[in-house]
Amino acid sequence: MNLEDGGRIVKKDKSSNKPVILLNIDSLMPQPLEIAVQTDQTPALKFLMENGMYFSNMVNSFPTMSVTIDSSLLTGTYPDKHQIPGLHWFDTRNLQFINYGTGLRETFRIGWRRSIHNMLYQLNHEHLSSQVTNIYEELAKKQLHSASINSFVYRGNKTQKLKAPKILRTFTKFENGEWTAQVPSIFSLGTFSKIRKKGFPTQIAAGNCKYTAKELRYLIRKNKLPSFTFCIFQDMDARIHLKGPTDKKLIKKIDKEIQKILNMYPSWEKALEKNIWMIIGDNGHAATGTSYRKGLINLRKIFKQFKVAQIQRRPKNNDQIAFCVNQRMAYIYILDKEISIRKLIELLQRESRIDVIAWKDGEDVHVVSGMKSGMITYRNGGIYTDIYNQNWSINGQLDILDLTLTKNQFISYGDYPDALARLSGALHSHEGRFIVVNAKPGYEFEAQSTPFHLNGAAHGSLHRQESLVPLIIAGTNEKPLHRRFVDMKNYIINLIDSN
Incomplete structure (x- = not known):
């Protein structure tokens, strides 16, 4: 028997000695996901849902912005503890606006150099509270490895030199665009850090869904999957802002990449025997008007x-x-x-x-x-x-x-x-x-x-439209204590601990 932090006693799951792979699909929402699955447009997501557990109402963090949500997921705390208040906030102690990249006009006003420095360095090394630990840090204490692919919230225990590409060096505050970061055991973030040495990210600051999937497939192919891998597919957010919350085009596109990942195993059923798979959205969207x-x-x-x-x-x-x-x-x-x-x-x-x-x-x-x-x-x-x-x-x-x-x-x-x-x-x-x-x-x-975002969609609020997102779990029968992002950290660590 294993005693969880909340005092709940659970059975050890024989499958829990498997690596945990958490795929975060930015702006994945329950309704379009369920429609795509029911109409056979997403075979991989349908397979994982039908051969695992599906929750349509996972509660994220507030404000419903990715940096705050991801910080809550990884640390198991709300912003009162992890101290990432949103994508845009004001530091009253140093009297300066903190912006991690809300939009071109606003970023230009605040200053590219300052915003890029906030996102690439200060977010993880100064703003994310040192009084909380995240999944990467907790696993490192146990001498276990983890991987972060395409996430801007990445603080870990390994010291690594990162270097901005020439086009961005003048926009950083570091000499020659190079700085020392604390990252997880395996770290991928666009041109700043690549798992595949010959990999070419399609975006400077991060990778699109194809690049992210290739980085994960490389770990599987080389038998280098760590105890925990966190991947983010960011592509869908920009399209939903433009097209509205019911658009399904990129759900189908991302599903094809997940198919390629599952196809690396002799069968999809074998993939569930080898790993624990989790698919989660981060924020929903509320439709906006035209005026x-x-x-x-x-x-x-x-x-x-x-x-x-x-x-x-x-x-x-x-x-x-x-x-x-x-x-x-x-x-x-x-x-x-x-x-x-x-x-x-x-x-x-x-x-x-x-x-x-x-x-x-x-x-x-x-x-x-x-x-x-x-x-x-x-x-x-x-x-x-x-x-x-x-x-x-x-x-x-x-x-x-x-x-x-x-x-x-x-x-x-x-x-x-x-x-x-x-x-x-x-x-x-x-x-x-x-x-x-x-x-x-x-x-x-x-x-x-x-x-x-007129005639499209937006997020950020406390309302359920942006606060409730889907979670698929396959490869284990264990469930999170509660259907909230802040309960995912202990859930994942407990799965790995029961090896």
Whole structure:
């Protein structure tokens, strides 16, 4: 018998001495996946689903942006612990905007050099909290190897020299574009680090689905699969932003690459005997409208009476507020100590397209809405228990967060999965006085040079459309303790530990 961290006793699975391969398909959503499988458009995904377990409602992190989600998956924590607040946030300690690459115009404004440095180095070596460990680091302590392919969240225990290609060297802060990084045992990230020496990435900063699949096939062919391999297929996100959440073209394309991987074994059934396979999405998307005026919530117009900091420079002494937009959510920072947070809240509540407006006051989290009246206040610890065995103290209007409370003081979630923990996680992810705002489906926020996605789709919010993603597990009968990304780390390590 094996005792898990949560006190749950499980049987050892005889198949758990197999390598774990986790394939993260960016923007894979349950409905288009299920349609593609049911109509025989994706043979590999259908095989894994029918010969394994399928969960359509895995809860990711918040904000629903890849760097935050991947950090939660790998560390088993929300942003209050791993401290990656989003793709765009403001460092109040050093008074600078942190952007990992939200869009061409915004990246250009902030500065290519700074954004690239943030993504390639600071994300893993300065911003990702040293107080948490990820799967790679945990396995390294056990003298076990792991692989990261195409993930920008990669911190590991092995020291490795990385070098930017000539075209990017002037955009880095390192001499000759070379720096020392801490990476997993096996590390692949575009031209910066390749598993196959003669491999040629089709993208400078990372590889597309074909390149990622080739790197994984190389490990299988050379019998070099480590205990854990994490691969990301990023291609689909850009297309979904443009075409909308029901598009299936790239699901079929990625499935062909998974077919090639499975075809390396004598049979697909043999592939399940040799390895544990997991396919997971990272974020969903909410469809957006066609009207610029109706579809975009302009934060500068809402706060037109205030002096707003410009993202291309450090805030000036007379700047009062700052915006960091993550598509359908945003952080609003209060730089002027004389400004009452309540005054800003009142302005936000006049906007009916904002469904969640939240801020912290010590350990308390307050939430109001532009759609509903009243307020809900909650904090960690208390008499109410949710489906994840988390305890809370709650007062106020439960319907603001679509919560249901039963007679036995049990909390269930509706439109905002694991809302209490996820929202608190974002509010306690970094220092400063700030407000978190969430747009209702169909809308996204706009500030200075913010990318937007009219007639397509966007993500970032707390809503279930972006928060619930699929997970397929094949090659083992063990299940995660809960259907959340933050439970995947312990689940994977427990599978490997039971060797």
